[in-house]
Amino acid sequence: MIRKKILLLGDFGVGKTSLIRRYVDNAFDDSYLTTIGVKISKKHLTIRDTECELLIWDVEGATPLKQVLKSYMLGASGAIFVADCSREETIAHLDQHIERFLSVNPSARYVIAYNKSDLLTEEQKEEISCKKYARFTSAKEDSNVSQLFINLTEKMLP
Amino acid sequence: MNKTDIILRAILSQDLFDYLLADKNGTVFQFSEGIGKYIDTIPRAGDMLFEYLPELIGYEKWIDEALKEEGCHHTLKTIQKQEYYVDLHVEHYSSDTVLILLRDITDITLSKLKLLQYSNENTLLYNTIQKIIDSQNNLLLITYHNRIEYANRKLLDYFDLKDIQTIKGKAFDEMPLASLSFESFDDLYLYTKDREQEIGIGKDTFLAKATLLEKTHKLFTFSNVTHLSSLNRLLKSNINHDPLTGIYRKHYSDKILREELQKQSRFALVMLDIDNFKHINDTYGHMTGDKALKELTALIQKELNRNDIFARWGGEEFLILLRTFKKEESLKEESLKKVKSIRASIAEHLFSAIGHMTASFGLALPRHSDSAETLFERADQALYLAKDQGKNRVVFESEADRILSDQIS
Ligand SMILES: Nc1nc2c(ncn2[C@@H]2O[C@H](COP(=O)(O)OP(=O)(O)O)[C@@H](O)[C@H]2O)c(=O)[nH]1
Ligand SMILES: [Mg+2]
Numbered sequence: 001m002i003r004k005k006i007l008l009l010g011d012f013g014v015g016k017t018s019l020i021r022r023y024v025d026n027a028f029d030d031s032y033l034t035t036i037g038v039k040i041s042k043k044h045l046t047i048r049d050t051e052c053e054l055l056i057w058d059v060e061g062a063t064p065l066k067q068v069l070k071s072y073m074l075g076a077s078g079a080i081f082v083a084d085c086s087r088e089e090t091i092a093h094l095d096q097h098i099e100r101f102l103s104v105n106p107s108a109r110y111v112i113a114y115n116k117s118d119l120l121t122e123e124q125k126e127e128i129s130c131k132k133y134a135r136f137t138s139a140k141e142d143s144n145v146s147q148l149f150i151n152l153t154e155k156m157l158p
Numbered sequence: 159m160n161k162t163d164i165i166l167r168a169i170l171s172q173d174l175f176d177y178l179l180a181d182k183n184g185t186v187f188q189f190s191e192g193i194g195k196y197i198d199t200i201p202r203a204g205d206m207l208f209e210y211l212p213e214l215i216g217y218e219k220w221i222d223e224a225l226k227e228e229g230c231h232h233t234l235k236t237i238q239k240q241e242y243y244v245d246l247h248v249e250h251y252s253s254d255t256v257l258i259l260l261r262d263i264t265d266i267t268l269s270k271l272k273l274l275q276y277s278n279e280n281t282l283l284y285n286t287i288q289k290i291i292d293s294q295n296n297l298l299l300i301t302y303h304n305r306i307e308y309a310n311r312k313l314l315d316y317f318d319l320k321d322i323q324t325i326k327g328k329a330f331d332e333m334p335l336a337s338l339s340f341e342s343f344d345d346l347y348l349y350t351k352d353r354e355q356e357i358g359i360g361k362d363t364f365l366a367k368a369t370l371l372e373k374t375h376k377l378f379t380f381s382n383v384t385h386l387s388s389l390n391r392l393l394k395s396n397i398n399h400d401p402l403t404g405i406y407r408k409h410y411s412d413k414i415l416r417e418e419l420q421k422q423s424r425f426a427l428v429m430l431d432i433d434n435f436k437h438i439n440d441t442y443g444h445m446t447g448d449k450a451l452k453e454l455t456a457l458i459q460k461e462l463n464r465n466d467i468f469a470r471w472g473g474e475e476f477l478i479l480l481r482t483f484k485k486e487e488s489l490k491e492e493s494l495k496k497v498k499s500i501r502a503s504i505a506e507h508l509f510s511a512i513g514h515m516t517a518s519f520g521l522a523l524p525r526h527s528d529s530a531e532t533l534f535e536r537a538d539q540a541l542y543l544a545k546d547q548g549k550n551r552v553v554f555e556s557e558a559d560r561i562l563s564d565q566i567s
Contacts, residue, residue: 005216012278034275036267037236037243040213055212060236060274063281071234075216087285 001051004156005075009068009097010082011090012061015115018139019082020058023149028140035060038072047153054153062097073104078111078156080148085114085128085136094131109155113137113148178258179251180207182225196239196260211258213237213246224250224257236267243267295381296364302374304343305329313380347376356383400470402448403455411469411477416530418479426493426523428478429537430500433516433549435474446511453509454517461500489523490554497521497552505550516550523555 008016017035021027024041035058043054059072073079079101083090094112102108110133117125117136125136135151137144176192184207193201197210208215213234220232227250234246244260251257291297296313300306306328309319319325325333330342340346349355350368357366362384369377398410418425432438432454439447451474462468463482471477480493497519509515520541524533536555544553 003215013282032275032279034271034278036271036274037238038213039238042212055215061278063278069235075218089285 001053002157003053003055004077004153005055005057006078006080006152006156007057007059007073007076007101008080008082009059009101010061011084011087011093012063014061014082014084014087014090015113015137015139016061016080016082017058019080019113019115019137019145019148020056022139022142022145024056026142028142030140043149045150045153047150047157050157052153052157054149056149062093067100068097070100070104073101076101076105076108078109078152079105080111080113080152082113082115084116085125086116086119091128109152111135111148111152111155113144115139117141117143174262176260176262178207178210178260180256180258182254184208184221186210193260196242196244198240207258211246214248214258217248220248221256224248225253225255226250236263295379298378298380299371300343300376300378306333307375316382343376343378346378350378403452403470405455405459405476406467406469408469408471408477411467411471411479412530414467415479415533418481419524419528419530419533422524422526423481424483424489426480426489426521427533427537428480428493428497429471429520429534429541430476430478430517431541431545432474433518433545438512438515442512450509450512450515453507454504454515457503457507458500461496461503493521493523494552494554501550501552518544518549519552520544521552521554 008020010016012034013032017033018028020041021029024043038057038059041056041058043056045052045054057072057076059068060066062068081094081097081101083094085091091114098110101110112131112134114128114130114134114136116138118138118141120128130136135144135148137148139145176190176196178186178190178193179188180186186201186205186207187203189201189203193210199205199209201210214221217232217234224230224232230250232248234248237244237246239260242262242264245263247257247259247261249257249259292311294310294312296316297308297310298306298313299308306325309322309325314320314322314325330340330346340349346366347368350357350366351370354365354367357364357380359380362382364380365383366378366380369379371377398406400407415427432451435447438450455468455470455476458476458478459468462478462480465481467477467479467481469477478497480496483489483492501517501519505514505516507515518541520537520539520543522533522537522540540553540555544551547553
């Protein structure tokens with residue numbers, strides 16, 4: 001069995017914890033509870049006949065004054081960068097998060113989630129020019145969530 | 159602090175520290191009692207370190223280093239284990255044993271969490287409010303000593319300013335607003351404090367309004383109405399104007415006439431009707447008829463003053479309110495002269511495609527007792543007589559009275 005450490009990274013409040021909760025427990029909560037430090041969850045999945053165990057790191061979101069500790073990123077094979085598509089600034093910050101992560105793990109793979117897609121209309125979504133490796137997700141409506149994790153895992157497998 | 163001390167401290171302060179000892183292969187062979195609360199199984203010697211602490215997967219390098227180097231020490235901070243938070247310390251114990259210390263930081267972390275939650279919620283709220291502020295009209299906040307304190311994004315963008323720092327603390331005359339015909343912010347405040355006032359900045363028109371904040375700061379809002387006011391003008395003109403000829407419609411001239419009567423102004427009412435227009439339409443078609451109407455209105459407009467009101471009443475019926483008079487001349491003389499000249503210019507004109515065309519005119523002057531209806535009636539009667547007497551002529555109302563009474567008797 002292959003074990004992979006992945007992190008969810010992005011500004012606070014974009015839905016990192018909610019995406020993990022949806023993927024691992026298939027649950028969602030509307031109220032906002034800030035994450036402090038880190039909490040890891042495990043998830044088994046089989047891809048192309050390969051059994052994998054994902055160690056999913058939910059880390060405290062970045063705030064304007066505080067970046068995610070680089071020590072949390074050591075040994076990661078992949079990352080999901082999350083933005084809240086209803087808050088432009090969280091999209092603008094994606095590049096910073098990606099750069100910081102790749103500086104620790106240059107060969108790691110990543111995908112991007114434009115989360116809370118349920119808050120936008122189709123036209124509004126069209127106006128957002130998505131980055132490479134990005135997709136719209138909704139933890140609330142369970143849209144594209146497992147695809148997000150599966151897609152990353154596929155990229156990380158040899 | 160040597161290793162024995164560390165373990166001693168760990169054991170002595172069990173509420174703060176727990177520990178694990180693992181060998182080179184990552185097998186746990188010794189641990190403190192309190193370890194159980196951090197993991198979801200009952201710990202036993204021989205278990206694997208990574209099963210207890212999957213957080214350390216990816217940190218194999220730390221463990222290798224800790225085995226090799228005395229004094230080596232790494233920390234992974236604020237890890238949530240069950241309902242606890244711990245700092246994980248990876249330390250050298252011996253060349254074949256690594257020491258993992260778990261420091262319980264639950265209490266302090268929960269207090270930090272409360273603060274973080276509060277600050278994050280506030281940041282979100284602040285962001286939202288900032289967005290609301292930026293989506294508003296142009297806003298400018300001035301301190302009590304008349305210095306710029308704040309301007310929102312919209313205003314900065316309007317004046318091509320990068321950020322607030324470029325104008326913060328500046329005075330009135332250091333701001334692009336200085337092009338206004340005001341002396342100071344106080345001046346502008348006095349002008350706009352009671353109600354919205356239109357002011358021009360550059361080529362644009364703004365509605366400006368001042369509000370006093372906290373007795374010390376003045377908040378100015380500027381809403382750009384340049385496009386709005388031109389749109390308004392366009393709308394108004396569509397409502398009030400006849401689409402074919404571009405002159406006023408009946409309802410507008412009616413309104414003006416009633417106002418003039420109310421004000422008892424000096425004016426004359428002229429009604430005119432094109433002679434045999436039905437014949438023109440039937441012979442040449444409506445397109446040619448329409449063209450002739452346009453030519454005719456242009457012709458009449460040339461004879462009129464800017465202040466006169468010229469309106470299309472129906473198909474080929476028009477109305478003129480003559481409102482420009484020289485003081486000395488009598489109202490009747492002057493208006494008759496004007497209308498006769500209009501009649502002549504039409505009669506002499508060669509209309510394209512149809513050649514000559516004439517019109518008949520009825521002229522009436524307002525009396526003190528008049529309502530719009532009685533005035534209209536007299537003008538209409540005069541027009542009727544002009545037609546009756548052979549068309550292409552001007553009839554004044556008193557003549558109409560006389561001719562009518564002649565006919566009756
Ligand atoms: N409408 C909507 N709300 C979401 C979604 N995902 C998360 N949220 C809400 O956004 C807030 C922050 O989510 P959270 O997962 O704690 O964000 P984190 O700080 O990135 O971990 C919470 O109130 C969630 O309920 C989503 O897909 N749609
Ligand atoms: Mg979170």
